[in-house]
Amino acid sequence: MNRRASLLPWGLLFPTMAILSIFVIYPAIQSLILSFQDVEPLSKRSFFIGFENYEVLLKSPDYWQSARVTGSFLLLTVIPSLVISLTIAVFLDANPFFQNGFRTLFLLPVAISSSMAAMLWIFIYNPTAGFLNYFLDVLGIHGPNWLADPDTALIAVAISTVWKELGFNIIFFLAGLSAIPNELKEAAELDGANGWQIFRNVTLPLLSPTLFFVSVVSVINSLQSFGQIHILTTGGPMGETTTLVYNLYRDAFVKFRTGLASSEAVVLFTLIMIATTIQFRLAKKRVHYG
Amino acid sequence: MGVYMASVEIQKVRKCFGETEVLKEVSLSIREGEFVVLVGPSGCGKSTLLRMVAGLELPTSGTISIDSKVVNTVPPKSRGVAMVFQNYALYPHMTVRDNLSFGLKLAHVAIPEIEKRVKEAAEVLGLVKHLEKKPGQLSGGQKQRVAMGRAMVRQPKVFLFDEPLSNLDAQLRVKMRTEISHLHRRLHATSIYVTHDQVEAMTLADRIAVMNQGQLEQVGSPLELYQNPRTRFVASFIGTPSMNFVEGELLYLIKAPHGVASAGFRPENTFLKQGKVSLGEGQVVLVEPLGSIAYIHISLKGNYLVSEMKGHDWPEIGSTTEVFIDDSKVFYFDSQGKRI
Ligand SMILES: Nc1ncnc2c1ncn2[C@@H]1O[C@H](COP(=O)(O)OP(=O)(O)OP(=O)(O)O)[C@@H](O)[C@H]1O
Ligand SMILES: [Mg+2]
Numbered sequence: 001m002n003r004r005a006s007l008l009p010w011g012l013l014f015p016t017m018a019i020l021s022i023f024v025i026y027p028a029i030q031s032l033i034l035s036f037q038d039v040e041p042l043s044k045r046s047f048f049i050g051f052e053n054y055e056v057l058l059k060s061p062d063y064w065q066s067a068r069v070t071g072s073f074l075l076l077t078v079i080p081s082l083v084i085s086l087t088i089a090v091f092l093d094a095n096p097f098f099q100n101g102f103r104t105l106f107l108l109p110v111a112i113s114s115s116m117a118a119m120l121w122i123f124i125y126n127p128t129a130g131f132l133n134y135f136l137d138v139l140g141i142h143g144p145n146w147l148a149d150p151d152t153a154l155i156a157v158a159i160s161t162v163w164k165e166l167g168f169n170i171i172f173f174l175a176g177l178s179a180i181p182n183e184l185k186e187a188a189e190l191d192g193a194n195g196w197q198i199f200r201n202v203t204l205p206l207l208s209p210t211l212f213f214v215s216v217v218s219v220i221n222s223l224q225s226f227g228q229i230h231i232l233t234t235g236g237p238m239g240e241t242t243t244l245v246y247n248l249y250r251d252a253f254v255k256f257r258t259g260l261a262s263s264e265a266v267v268l269f270t271l272i273m274i275a276t277t278i279q280f281r282l283a284k285k286r287v288h289y290g
Numbered sequence: 291m292g293v294y295m296a297s298v299e300i301q302k303v304r305k306c307f308g309e310t311e312v313l314k315e316v317s318l319s320i321r322e323g324e325f326v327v328l329v330g331p332s333g334c335g336k337s338t339l340l341r342m343v344a345g346l347e348l349p350t351s352g353t354i355s356i357d358s359k360v361v362n363t364v365p366p367k368s369r370g371v372a373m374v375f376q377n378y379a380l381y382p383h384m385t386v387r388d389n390l391s392f393g394l395k396l397a398h399v400a401i402p403e404i405e406k407r408v409k410e411a412a413e414v415l416g417l418v419k420h421l422e423k424k425p426g427q428l429s430g431g432q433k434q435r436v437a438m439g440r441a442m443v444r445q446p447k448v449f450l451f452d453e454p455l456s457n458l459d460a461q462l463r464v465k466m467r468t469e470i471s472h473l474h475r476r477l478h479a480t481s482i483y484v485t486h487d488q489v490e491a492m493t494l495a496d497r498i499a500v501m502n503q504g505q506l507e508q509v510g511s512p513l514e515l516y517q518n519p520r521t522r523f524v525a526s527f528i529g530t531p532s533m534n535f536v537e538g539e540l541l542y543l544i545k546a547p548h549g550v551a552s553a554g555f556r557p558e559n560t561f562l563k564q565g566k567v568s569l570g571e572g573q574v575v576l577v578e579p580l581g582s583i584a585y586i587h588i589s590l591k592g593n594y595l596v597s598e599m600k601g602h603d604w605p606e607i608g609s610t611t612e613v614f615i616d617d618s619k620v621f622y623f624d625s626q627g628k629r630i
Contacts, residue, residue, distance in 0.1 A: 181379065183375050183377060183379035184379050184381060186346050186366075186373075186375075186379070187373070187375060187379040187380075187381075187440075188381075188392075189346070189365075189367065190344060190345075190346075190366045190367065190372060190373050190393075191367070191392050191396060191440075191444070192393050192396040192397050193367075193392075193396055197396060201381075201392070205383040206382070206383060288382070288383035
């Protein structure tokens, strides 16, 4: 290879690398360094304190609570979002008549900004004037104060999160489903499979690459949720919706404990890495490409 | 393998997709163990008819019976039919073994029985070495065999084939054609076979059903259709190269009876050197040598004729040559295309 050819790839990579370095890699390294320091609020003074921030975190009941909340939130968002969007996508795939209109309808929430969406849900969840309790009333059920009740707040936030992400997942599932040849389902039908068996033995395995991609993205999105929590509950009531990210935000930008917040960022990063790695491991056995 | 066969009775079956009528009152009875080939131009409704027998499509009216039992509302799996699809439709995520046994597992066939049938089919089809492979690792011919195997292990009463060989290259197609023929002679299973390929139709069929624009034009043995076509369409569709047709003034030369709109004669009855009746001189436009024979294409008074010629002393392209026919081997058709 001549010199020009060997330089070309580097030249092409340079703009991306430069942007990534300035906005991602450098701050990440800074966070890592800060996580071993005690940073005085609103000043530039900081001291190296080893693993003390991490110790504080692990001993903090609040932090453990936010870890538990994050776990619950993960289950409450990822699983329903996958199940519901897959169900809707399968229905739309089987009924092309509905597809165009409904695809747009389900995609609408994705297009709305997350703060706008959250404002909408504030109206819906309003205990006295909101739609949700109005309809529950009609059914003869006395609805709770959704966002202020510690038992329902996380569920309420999760519902709004699932609603917002549904369309994104549906689009991917629809694309995946339309790539499965109809003949395969017909062959399975002739082989004696009923609807569920076709889904279980043909559709799902062939959809597994899409399912895998969507679930990885959903887990990451869920772990990083912030906007809707900030607007709907600001982490309350009684910390029941304070996730790891929201806790981090409060430590960093409300309490100005920069060092501690940095260590939280490192922990969060590690958790996301672990979650994704586990998913990739599981995928090796289950996902059928091509 | 045992003999499992059934008769198939298609009675006045119509099929519409929305407003368009794709099949118009098709009736066809197929005897037990018979091999019927459906041929016809693209879009004439062959696949649709086959899919209705399979149960993948509902007839708009009319009845389909298998073993004298009306199956219109019977789901595909309970009809005792197996289908080989044009693109094989193998499950890409399953091994060949699982592809073969999937249907049997669903039917709760005992494991030893499943293993026995898979082994048998694999031996017959030469797939023993490939049982643990996935379809992506197989050649076209092997995939085709798996598709056949998947149909065989279920021991269906009726085999349905929708252009099963059309994705194979010419050589493999000939090979698989002979294999299907052997298989049929062994299993004697009732089969309905859709194809575009003349030769497949002629060599495999007990009877050929020629379809055109959603209707059956004629049903009969290959020889019957060849020697005694009832319409101009069948005459032109059966036989390669196609029958020659002449219209207009040439009809006087061959002394066609009154009411004849066109006359047809096969290339093997069209001669260049001598013959019973001369059609006059034409110009050679194309010579297709095929080894022992050659097809000479001739333009004669606005008619396009092909002559099958033995030997190697072909006329040159562009030269003129006299054309003769055997007037005892001429078919006459009226203006509707019906045989006179
Ligand atoms: N699901 C469908 N909806 C609407 N029209 C259809 C449908 N399936 C087939 N058709 C129409 O019915 C006609 C017959 O189709 P069919 O597939 O039976 O033809 P074919 O004889 O098998 O043709 P080919 O030899 O090209 O496979 C075609 O005009 C086709 O456009
Ligand atoms: Mg077809």
